[in-house]
Amino acid sequence: MNRSPKGSTNLSGRANIGDRVFYAGLRAVSWTTILLFVGMLIFIADLSWIAIKETGWKFWTIDDWNPPMEIFGAAPFIVGTLASSAIAVMISAPISIGTALFLREIAPRKLAGIVAFLVELLAAIPSVVYGLWGVFVLAPVMRDHIQPFLATWFGPETYFAAALAHVLTGIAYPFLLLADAFGMTSVTLVSLSAKMMMFSQGLFNGPPLGLGLLTSGLVLAIMITPTVTALSREVLLTVPDSVREAALGLGATRWEMIRLALLKTGRAGLIGAVILGLGRAIGETMAVTMVIGNRNAIPSSLFEPAQTMASVIANEYNEADGLHLSSLAFVGLSLFIVSLIVNLLARTLVRYLERGSRA
Amino acid sequence: MEPTLESPVSPKLSVSDGSALETKRLSAWFGDHHVVKDISLVVQKNDVFSLIGPSGCGKSTFIRCLNRLHEETDGASVSGEVLIPGAGRRDNIYASGVDPVSIRRRVGMVFQKPNPFPGLSIFDNVAAGLRLAGVMRRNILDEVVEMSLIQAALWTEVKDKLKKPGTSLSGGQQQRLCIARALAVKPQILLMDEPTSALDPISTARIEELVMKLRNDVTVLIVTHNMQQAARISNQTAFFLMGELVEVGPTKSIFTKPKDTRTEQYITGRFG
DSSP, X not given: OTTHHHHSOOSSHHHHHHHHHHHHHHHHHHHHHHHXXXXXXXXXXXXXXXXXXXXXXXXXXXXXXXXXXXEEOOHHHHHHHHHHHHXXXXXXXXXXXXXXXXXXXXXXXXXXXXHHHHHXXXXXSOHHHHHHHIIIIIHHHIIIIIHHHHHHHHSTTSHHHHHHHHHHHHHHHHHHHHHHHTXXXXXXXXXXXXXXXXXXXXXXXXXXXXXXXXXXXXXXXXXXXXXXXXXXXXXXXXXXXXXXXXXXXXXXXXXXXXXXXXXXHHHHHHHHHHHHHHHHHHHOOHHHHHHSBOOOXXXXXXXXXXXXXXXXXXXXXXXXOHHHHHHHHHHHHHHHHHHHHHHHHHHXXXXXXXXXXXX | OOXXXXXXXXXXXXXXXXXXXXXXEEXXXXXXXXXXXXXXXXXXXXXXXXXXXXXXXXXXXXXXXXXXXXXXXXXXXXEEEEEOTTSSGGGBTTXXXXXXXXXXXXXXXXXXXXXXXXXXXXXXXXXXXXXXXXOOOHHHHHHHHHXXXXXXXOHXXXXXXXXXXXXXXXXXXXXXXXXXXXXXXXXXXXXXXXXXXXXOHHHHHHHHHHHHHHTTTSEEEEEOSOHHHHHHHOSEEEEEETTEEEXXXXXXXXXXXXXSHHHHHHHTTSOO
């Protein structure tokens, strides 16, 4: 393929030389990208080497991070990253897709143009500004109003917690039986149910601090919403009008048309849009560092302060050396791997859905 | 987009006997652009009624007014009356209070480009209209899907792969799938907007054959660029030019002894 200038039937020699230079330039540029990627990987792996040798793969399961004691485990940060990103996506996905549908189907064209422009403008606000807003505006509101409200309705002593625990136990029980059949676990139904109860009661437990996991998830949600909305809108715009008209012509109401023509046709693209938002949430550093509370432990409540992989690096790189610095690099490597896994899973999902709708 | 309705209050609106559809002074606009001008015509039950005319003459827009699809386009508007027996509100589909959704269930449509729903299987494509109408019983769905596919002359080709996506079929098969989808809800009238213009000659021939059989069950209005096609399959023909209805009558007389010189020039290929 990349030798095509030789094989191609160019009649003028000058165009041929121009082509060669152009191809060489393109090749150089694309190799630069690949080399940069590999170089970064080697660099960060090298920097992590001491920690990898010292702690090994247990690094991902140790749930303590204590630099003075030289205990380094990344589990709290992995949990923090996944939890805050999950909260962000759960809040942002319905809002974004809803907004995109509104812009595509309901808003008059002029209004849609203005709103779409504003949405894209939101994506251009630097994350430190979102962080500032989170600290000085959102956090006090969370502390004084939202968290007390949530604690009242979803806290440990509510029906919600009890119901959630039962639902989760129901979901987890078949897996328990499966594991049991292979002799892999000794967890009983009683202890499983107790664990789920602890988890459910913990979710909205504890003092309303303002800063913490939930607040960071909310700020992340606001940050990724413009991106996801803009992408979802693009996806919906690619659904041909003929498919919309097929639904309308069949006697579909507006909502039925949206379901039948837009959402079904665009589902792979919409999931792709959400995944890109998720990727952004996983890697986001500045705003999260400002609002998550920075506590190196696995949070048991959404109200508790936590720490993400990105935020711990931002917080500690400045005064770290030796094993500490190497462990931070290992956190960075882990972040890279987590992003990679999430992206691969997402790609598989999108491809699976596309296969369902195409060939 | 609300259509602008300027229907004059006529005391008697019911449709005359034997007609399947009647338009009275039907006009349509895109913004300020007047594309269908004051069309009044009658289509009898079980007609295959073809609409011919050069590109941009308003024939597609005209039939898109007959199931109230035109008004879904931004900036589009309609005036006049379209009478369809049983449509309610004294049978003018543009009377206030008539739900366009109910009209589209009576008046099916097949489009220029085959447009099966990309996310749905062959079966689900045909069943889509029934499900929208609230039919959920599996045995009824099975039966109607099979009947519609037989009616659309597609059953033997797809009966073993009903779970495959509709978009996996060839273009001609997709168009017959769309016809089956439209027929499944048992419309009174079937609108076809140049249904064969994107297809090869063999697929075209199959669809023409199909249309001629369909006339026993449904009234067909078909827009076509292809005058031979109109001559082959229709018994009534209307010639449109610049948004106006120039001539309408039995297909044979339109093609053999047209009354209007413009019709004659068009069918003899002097323009268009």
